[in-house]
Amino acid sequence: MKAEKDLLKIKKEKDSVTKQKLLKIIESIYDQFSREQIPQLLIPTRTKSNIEFNEESEVWVYGDRESARSCKTVRGAYSLLKSSYTIEFLKKQLDESRSSTLRELYYISEGWKLAKFREQPESDRMIEDLEIITELQRENFHVRPEENGATIFGPIRIKENVERRGQVSERVIHCVDDVGEGGYQIPYNVDNLDFVEHDAKFIIAIETGGMRDRLIENGFDTDYDTIIVHLKGQPARSTRRLLKRMNERLKLPVVVFTDGDPWSYRIFASVAYGSIKSAHMSEYLATPAAQFIGVRPSDIVNYDLPTDKLSDQDVRALQSELTDPRFATDFWKEEINLQLELKRKSEQQAFASRGLDYVTDVYLPERLTDLGIV
């Protein structure tokens, strides 16, 4: 009981720090009014031209360039108004120890008249802006994303700490024995998870559900003592955070297995280097030790994979990656240029053309040996 009380007390303190940081933004606007300055908020520019490599944490974070949201323009003025309404809402939510989803926040703004968000991406960005200014995370605001359904499956036992109506409870789950074939669904706040024990040698993060199911059906997890994480496309923050925590705490290597197209390389980049949109949290989310297994453009040649033609959008995305500082390595330059030359792309499931076991019996073992993991 005492531990529970302490936990609640710590939470209250954390909430009060969050509120103060949010109110500082309001103070700043108010002060600018008093000092007869046109109110503005400065936020780091969130484009690929303003991300830089942090030597210490080995991830990509925002650089020094800042953009101003200023009342000089209609857009800026509305942005400030929306910020103040959002902060007012978050403050009330923290006062009442409640929480809401990003989507709920968007709907709540319906009643804000002039400050109403036009679409959910706008309110999502607002929360990101506030994270960047306060140097906090949306969890601190009691704002959470929708569950996105990403899962883990493998020899690990974890402990959940769940809070509901002011009651905290624990639950211990083994991610093979205690879950169905679907695996353990990653919750939105993975910092509430503790790792109890594990028998794994490495973690494999997979882009598509089809390939994840293939590995499980073929018993890849038991044959290689691996934890299989399903990324489900561009991974949610919680998935990336979980990968990072497992990598750091359990010292388990992480490999990423995706399709062989520009969008998939961005999935890997957001896992390993940090994403452009949330570079303010790269140190918290990115796993710099993560390695890319494939599908590499050179695999298309080496394994003679069935391919599709690159679309115009694909080509543009590849060209954009050539100027993306995160991909400015010899490996990526060679691979991307090769793909532009081939004008082809391949999916991970293309290995099925060599038989259903080929990927688990031949390709992955070969690549894992290359990377020095088995």
Add this chain to the structure above:
Amino acid sequence: MAENIAEKLAQKQREISIAEFFEKNRHILGFDSSTRSLITSVKEGVDNALDACEESGVLPDILIEIKKVDKDNYRVIIEDNGPGIVKEQIPRVFGKLLYGSRFHALKQSRGQQGIGISAVVLYAQLTSGRPTAVYSKTGKDEDAHYYELVINTQTNEPEILMERVVPWDRPHGTRIEVEVEGTYVRARKQSIYGYAKSTAIVNPHARLTLVEPNGDTEVFERVTEILPIEPCEILPHPEGIELGTLIKMLRYTERRRLTSFLTNEFGRIGQKTAKEICAKAGIDPDVNPSDLSRDQAKRLLEAFKTVKIIAPSTECLSPITEELIRKGLEKEYDVDFIATTTRDASVHTGNPFIVEAGIAYGGSLPKEERIDILRFANRVPLLYQQGGCASTHAVEKINWRNYELLQPGGSGIPQGPIVVLTHVASTNVPFTSESKEAIADIPEIVDEIELAVRDVARGLKNYLAKQKILAKRKEKEEIIERVLPKLAEKVSEIKGAPQPDIQPIVAKIMGNVLVQKTTEQNDAACTVTIRIKNFSESLKEFKLHEVSSVEIEDSTPKPRVSSFDGSFDNMWKVSIKPKSEKKVRYKVKSEESANTSPLVEGILAEMVTGANALPKKRTSE
């Protein structure tokens, strides 16, 4: 041998009738495709009708009716309320090529050579095998004459198939009916509908009624009751006259002295100029003109170029005028902005000409198509050969990107919600061909068209710039009137603090002069401070007034005080540089006076924030 062949050839050599020539070369006259032939038939008829009405001072009321006869043939009916044609002339006007009243006259008219309508008659008999029917009546009490006629192509003479007096309810006018081969289209600019619409724009004094083959009737109503000024005939201008013409004139003149020849046979040459010309050419001014040698004629021609001769009279021209082009565009297009211009007259090869232009922008015009160029010559729409026309070339030379239009490559016809209208009026419009669809690239004409189009384009540019400023001002107003007050309210509410005064920020955003009045109550008196800050970019000078019911005290600086109706007007002259600040401070023993808004005088209301601006100078002094 050679002589024999020449003899043989001589047997075959004979005169070719002009009618025979055109029978073989009808494309030259605009009868090439079946679509165009139908349009040309209508066009020639309407041109004649308009010319006839205007010459006799009648507001044109013209009926155009197209009826489908069979698969390929249409019956074209053009009826006007003009003066009619006297009985004896009817056969030759319609049944003889190169017969007309305007060929020899130096004045602006639609038709010129007397080819147009008789070519239609010829085209009709060639394609449908049917004669042309003509009704004409010259007055209320006159008979209406009806003719059916064809052209004898060998002799270029009319052949009358029927001739009689018929009852006709019109007081006067002419009606022509021809049956021709053709194709009727509607959808595009190159159509009879398009022709009628264009004609209506530049002839706002005419009412056109179009009855289409499907029975649809469209009336293009007139928007003015005033006829264009009737152009008068002028004498030829010496500039640009050709040697052969000059020699011909010298030989056949009735004048016996060169100076008299020059002053009487040419326009714009007086006694003084005539003598100057003779001196320059080194010819005795009293010599008989018919005695001049070719060489002397040539020297005379040279002298025309070096002696300063005033530009030809423009009385022979009848521009549409800026106002009527505007009205014409207004009635046929739904747009946001129209600019029009009529330029001063210029001269090309001795012929005076005037260029007019109009531009219509926005409204329901398509944004993503190439702009429409409506070309006119002597009030006649030019529908074909757009690419080969001087008007088009002038438009293409302009950089339309300055007007926020798409213009790939920086030249050529741009894309955007614009209609450009060009009108060239001249005693002699130089067409590239006899079908009169494109104006030739005479440098003087291209330059004038370009200047005219640039002129109206400048008008458009100013309009767009104003719209931009308005939009910006509107945007700023949205910030200061809607968003800022709400933001100030919200942040003070969250902070739990009193609302800040947003006026200084409003003044800053608008670039205005801020007049901020604060009062402090202490015991019996109020201390009033008026802070003036100039957020604009320029020095501002104005008068600041505070009206009080009692005299104010301890004022720094001192105001000029005048009293009226028991009140006091305290006035300070303010001169304030950009970004600087001044203060006026005083005490007053009346709360009421302390709480009124300050007044300013001599500065525009929209340049001030926090004070009421007086519209005019006060008379109380």
